Every structure is written in structure tokens, then in C-alpha cells.
Amino acid sequence: MNPLIKEVAEFCEWAPATFLFISKNVEGPLIYYSHIVPVLFSLPLAFIIIARDYKNRLNQYFFLAVFLFSIWSFSDLILWANPDPKIIMFFWSLLNLLEPFIYVSIFLFVYTLLFKKEISTVILASLFLITSPVVIFLATSLEIESFNLTNCWREVTEGPLVFYSYIIQLIISLLVILFTFIYLKSTTETKAQKRMSIIGVLGSLLFLAFFSSGNIIGSITESWGVAPLYGLFGMPIMVAFLAFLITKYRMFKVQMLTAQFLVSTLGILIIGILFVQTVERVRLIAILTFILTVILGTVLIRSIKRDLEQKSEIEKLAHKLEKANVRLQQMDKLKSEFVSIASHQLRSPITAISGYASLMNEGSYGEVPSKMKEPIERIVQSARMMATSIEDYLNVSRIEAGNMKYNFTDFNLNDEVEHICDDLRAEALKRSLVLLFRKRVDGQGIVKADIGKVQQIIHNLINNSIKYTQKGAITVYVHDDIKNKKVFVDIIDTGIGMSAETLAGIFQKFERGDKANTVNVTGTGLGLYVAQKMAEAMSGTISAHSDGEGQGSRFTLELPLFL
Amino acid sequence: MMSPKQLIIVLFLLLTILSIASIYYRYIILEDFEYETVDISEVEM
Numbered sequence: 256m257n258p259l260i261k262e263v264a265e266f267c268e269w270a271p272a273t274f275l276f277i278s279k280n281v282e283g284p285l286i287y288y289s290h291i292v293p294v295l296f297s298l299p300l301a302f303i304i305i306a307r308d309y310k311n312r313l314n315q316y317f318f319l320a321v322f323l324f325s326i327w328s329f330s331d332l333i334l335w336a337n338p339d340p341k342i343i344m345f346f347w348s349l350l351n352l353l354e355p356f357i358y359v360s361i362f363l364f365v366y367t368l369l370f371k372k373e374i375s376t377v378i379l380a381s382l383f384l385i386t387s388p389v390v391i392f393l394a395t396s397l398e399i400e401s402f403n404l405t406n407c408w409r410e411v412t413e414g415p416l417v418f419y420s421y422i423i424q425l426i427i428s429l430l431v432i433l434f435t436f437i438y439l440k441s442t443t444e445t446k447a448q449k450r451m452s453i454i455g456v457l458g459s460l461l462f463l464a465f466f467s468s469g470n471i472i473g474s475i476t477e478s479w480g481v482a483p484l485y486g487l488f489g490m491p492i493m494v495a496f497l498a499f500l501i502t503k504y505r506m507f508k509v510q511m512l513t514a515q516f517l518v519s520t521l522g523i524l525i526i527g528i529l530f531v532q533t534v535e536r537v538r539l540i541a542i543l544t545f546i547l548t549v550i551l552g553t554v555l556i557r558s559i560k561r562d563l564e565q566k567s568e569i570e571k572l573a574h575k576l577e578k579a580n581v582r583l584q585q586m587d588k589l590k591s592e593f594v595s596i597a598s599h600q601l602r603s604p605i606t607a608i609s610g611y612a613s614l615m616n617e618g619s620y621g622e623v624p625s626k627m628k629e630p631i632e633r634i635v636q637s638a639r640m641m642a643t644s645i646e647d648y649l650n651v652s653r654i655e656a657g658n659m660k661y662n663f664t665d666f667n668l669n670d671e672v673e674h675i676c677d678d679l680r681a682e683a684l685k686r687s688l689v690l691l692f693r694k695r696v697d698g699q700g701i702v703k704a705d706i707g708k709v710q711q712i713i714h715n716l717i718n719n720s721i722k723y724t725q726k727g728a729i730t731v732y733v734h735d736d737i738k739n740k741k742v743f744v745d746i747i748d749t750g751i752g753m754s755a756e757t758l759a760g761i762f763q764k765f766e767r768g769d770k771a772n773t774v775n776v777t778g779t780g781l782g783l784y785v786a787q788k789m790a791e792a793m794s795g796t797i798s799a800h801s802d803g804e805g806q807g808s809r810f811t812l813e814l815p816l817f818l
Numbered sequence: 819m820m821s822p823k824q825l826i827i828v829l830f831l832l833l834t835i836l837s838i839a840s841i842y843y844r845y846i847i848l849e850d851f852e853y854e855t856v857d858i859s860e861v862e863m
Binding site: 257260340341342344345348349352373376379380383387390391393394399400401402403404405412 | 822852
């Protein structure tokens with residue numbers, strides 16, 4: 256400090272400053288703290304956001320705005336606290352340099368928030384072009400003319416460029432509004448996304464409005480009293496808006512942010528007490544509270560982090576599972592379609608083979624030598640077996656695709672079962688088996704079902720019994736339960752029976768009895784599956800019972816009675 | 819090679835550093851500025 260200024264400082268009773276900004280020159284605690292509080296609110300948040308994902312443009316611009324604002328705040332604090340004119344000259348110029356840049360960074364933040372893309376080179380170049388005069392002429396008297404010592408003021412007389420700077424601020428504020436309107440007109444985003452963007456813009460605009468009002472009032476009135484400093488509170492308002500976005504919409508993708516932010520702000524505030532309180536006991540309490548805050552804060556943040564990690568892991572797994580499930584369903588559908596198409600393609604030639612072979616054996620194409628009759632009969636039998644298998648596959652694919660059609664009518668189940676027994680008796684006799692039909696019905700035995708499907712089920716069950724019984728009898732027994740409105744068809748045989756394990760899976764697809772191959776080599780293992788599904792579709796069910804291998808079996812078809 | 823956008827940012831950053839260095843040199847080192855006082859008697863009148 257030159258001797259003349261030293262004299263002025265002594266005359267004006269300007270106190271010296273420690274660390275540039277700690278001095279008794281500040282006029283009251285409100286003004287003094289008004290510089291620190293906004294920085295305390297915003298800077299920790301900005302650091303946490305940038306540390307989370309420093310490559311994210313939105314995070315970068317937010318950090319830049321807050322960082323520049325923090326330097327601006329401390330520079331302003333220095334102006335208030337420091338008595339040295341050369342320091343004031345330097346930091347006042349720095350303030351004037353920072354202001355347009357704070358606006359530019361807020362603009363970049365808003366643009367990225369709205370359009371979610373990189374700013375174009377033209378817009379960026381234009382922004383820098385309009386701010387360049389402030390940078391180029393910073394060290395000239397266009398920016399600051401002189402240092403004003405009148406009435407012991409520690410102020411500068413600002414040059415015309417400061418007003419140019421305010422024009423820039425106005426232009427950028429208008430650009431923010433303009434781009435917000437463009438966004439609202441052109442966006443295809445959801446309502447929630449739109450609301451989030453608008454809240455972000457609103458917070459930024461309020462900050463800019465507060466910030467400008469403080470400076471412009473100061474410059475125009477040339478009175479740097481308390482009023483312009485309220486502009487500083489624009490930043491906590493913007494931070495409050497962002498905190499709302501973070502919690503409500505998970506902006507910046509930082510869910511833990513609120514906890515970290517609270518803990519770090521609390522810690523910094525407690526440390527702040529050390530600088531303003533000189534009583535030793537208070538300082539001790541502050542230190543202990545700070546240590547406790549750090550410990551509890553760390554525990555809190557870690558537990559939240561663990562929770563979030565687990566949640567995100569579960570979300571990832573659920574997403575994978577969902578995708579796998581969709582893929583499986585697609586593949587299952589494709590499989591069913593393939594089986595359906597393949598079966599249809601096979602059915603026609605098989606029917607032709609069977610039909611023509613039958614006609615040949617019947618002599619429709621001339622006399623067949625007796626030696627040829629048996630081979631042709633085998634062709635017919637094999638073709639029929641194959642047709643039955645194909646029919647089973649087709650039924651399965653129809654059931655799984657939900658394409659099985661049911662034509663419900665009322666009919667007498669007793670009569671139908673009796674007819675089927677009559678039809679199959681000859682088949683049983685061929686194998687030296689007796690097929691008996693018995694009934695004990697109290698009602699009329701009328702059911703409402705698809706007659707064709709019921710015939711198919713009973714046919715299938717009796718046929719199975721014939722196949723798996725080597726000697727003895729097959730009894731088909733129809734009885735009803737009027738009270739419970741049910742009718743039953745039991746098919747009881749003296750065949751190979753089933754173990755408990757076989758019984759458990761007998762109605763599954765492609766399941767066949769353990770000893771099935773020893774008695775009957777043919778069969779797809781689909782018959783019972785198809786029969787069960789058909790019975791279920793007609794509000795009925797099929798159950799199986801056996802006392803064990805070699806003990807025979809009992810299959811029961813249960814259908815609701817139609818009274 | 820730098821993209822045009824990076825080139826603009828780097829140039830502007832250099833310009834800014836240069837201007838901060840200029841104010842530091844002019845005001846802190848050279849103390850090259852004028853003091854101004856308004857005649858208080860005139861103001862009061």
C-alpha cells in the first residue's frame with residue numbers, strides 16, 4: 256500500500272484484512288454471511304454432481320455455473336472486507352469478467368436440460384463473440400475508470416463496458432426464455448419430463464433475475480448498500496429447485512445426492528461456527544458436533560448407498576428376467592407354430608397313404624395276392640398310428656396357442672359311453688380282454704360339453720387301458736353325484752398299474768409309464784395331457800389312481816351335470 | 819485434431835487467462851490506476 260493510501264486508510268479507520276476477506280470492515284453479519292451461505296448451499300452439491308459423472312454435459316455446465324458463482328461471491332466478499340485499493344481494483348474487474356460467464360454457463364445448462372444434446376458450434380461461437388469485448392477490454396478504463404476515495408468509500412467508478420455487460424445478461428436471459436418456448440413447441444417428451452425441464456428453467460431464470468437485479472441496482476444507483484446483495488440469494492433458490500428435481504425426478508441420476516448434500520452442508524456449517532465464535536467452549540462443542548456429524552453422516556450415506564446398489568441390482572435382474580421371459584414366450588409360440596405347420600403338412604400324405612392302402616386291400620384296384628394282404632394291412636395300421644400321433648401334436652399346439660375350439664351341446668353321457676364301449680369291445684376281444692359297461696346313475700346323466708371332445712377323451716382312456724392290460728378285464732363304470740352336480744366315468748383295468756412316481760407326472764407332456772415300452776411301443780405321451788386339458792376346458796377333470804405296479808389302474812373323468 | 823468447438827473454447831480460455839493476467843499486472847503489480855475524490859463541499863451544496 257503506498258504511503259498516501261496508508262494515510263487515507265488510517266484516517267478512514269479501515270481495518271486490515273486477514274486472508275483477504277476476514278476483517279472488521281464488513282458492515283454487519285447479514286451482509287458478511289450473505290456471501291458465504293449461497294456458496295455453502297451450492298458448491299457441495301455441484302462437487303457431488305460432477306464427481307458422480309464428470310462426463311455428463313448437464314453436470315459439467317451446472318458445476319461451471321456454481322463454480323464461477325462461488326468465485327464471484329468470494330471476490331465480492333473481498334471487496335467488502337479488504338481495505339487495499341489495488342486488491343479492490345483487481346477483484347472488481349474479476350467480478351465484471353465473471354458475470355457474463357455465469358450467464359453463459361446457465362444458458363448452456365438450460366439448453367442441455369431442454370434439448371438433451373450438444374450445443375451447436377454456431378450458438379457457442381455467438382455466445383463467446385458477444386462476451387469477448389468484456390474479456391478483451393477488461394484491463395482498460397472502459398471497464399473501470401478509477402478508484403473513488405470520496406467520503407472514505409472503497410469503491411470504483413465503473414466504465415461504459417459494465418453497461419454492455421448488462422445488455423449481454425439481458426440478451427442471454429431472453430435467449431433462455433426463447434429456447435424454452437421453442438422446446439415447449441417442438442418437444443415430444445412426456446408430461447413428467449416436460450415438467451422437470453420447466454422447473455429447471457424456472458430455477459435458473461429466478462437465479463439470473465436475482466443476480467441481475469442486485470448488480471443492476473448497484474450500478475445504476477451507484478449505491479452499493481445492502482439491497483444489491485440480496486441478489487446473492489438467487490443461487491440457493493436455484494439449488495432448492497434442483498434439489499426438488501433430484502428428489503422428485505431423480506435428475507442427474509444421483510439418488511444419494513440429497514443425503515450427501517445434507518451431511519456435507521451440515522458439516523461445513525458447523526465448521527463455520529469455529530470462525531465466528533471465539534468462546535472456547537462453543538468451539539469445543541462445534542468440533543465434537545462436527546466429528547459426530549461426519550461419523551453419523553458416513554454411516555447414513557453408506558447405508559443409503561448399499562440400499563440403492565441392491566435396488567439397482569434387483570432392477571437389473573428383473574429387467575433381464577423380463578426379457579428372458581418374453582424371449583421364452585416367443586420361442587414357445589414359434590415352436591407351437593412350427594409343430595402346427597409341420598403336422599398339417601404331414602397329415603395330408605398320411606391320410607392318402609392310409610386311404611389308398613385300405614382301398615387296395617379291399618380290392619378296389621383289382622385282386623390283391625394273398626401274400627400282399629398282410630404287408631398292406633401293416634401299412635394301413637402304421638399310417639393310422641402316425642395319423643393319431645400327428646393329431647396329438649396338433650391338439651397340443653392348438654391348446655398351447657389357445658386355438659382349441661369347443662362346441663358345447665347338451666347330451667346324455669351314459670349313452671355316449673355305452674356306444675364307445677360297444678365300438679371298442681371287438682378291439683378288446685382281439686387281445687382276449689373283456690370290456691364291461693356298468694352304470695348307476697340317479698339322474699339322467701345329461702352334460703353340457705363338446706360331444707366330440709368327450710368321445711375323444713373316453714376313447715383315449717379306454718384305448719389306453721386296452722393297450723396296457725395283458726389279461727383280465729376293463730370295466731367302464733358311469734355314476735353320478737346329484738348333490739354335487741357331478742357325473743363320473745371310471746375306466747378300471749387289471750393292467751400293469753403305476754408306481755406313485757409315475758402317477759405324479761402322468762398328465763405331463765411326453766410322459767409315459769415306466770413300463771409302457773414293454774407293453775406298448777407306440778404312443779407319443781401326449782394323449783393324457785391333451786385329454787386333461789380338454790376336460791379342464793369343459794369344467795371337468797381327469798384323475799388317475801393305482802395301488803402300484805401290477806395292481807391295475809383307474810382313470811376317472813369327472814364332468815359337471817347339466818340338470 | 820481439435821474440433822471447431824474445442825478450438826473456440828481453448829482460444830477463449832487463453833484470452834480470459836490473458837485478461838486476468840493483465841488486470842493482475844496492471845492493478846496489483848503496477849498499481850496503475852487513478853484515484854478520484856469528489857469535492858464534498860460541492861456534493862453537499
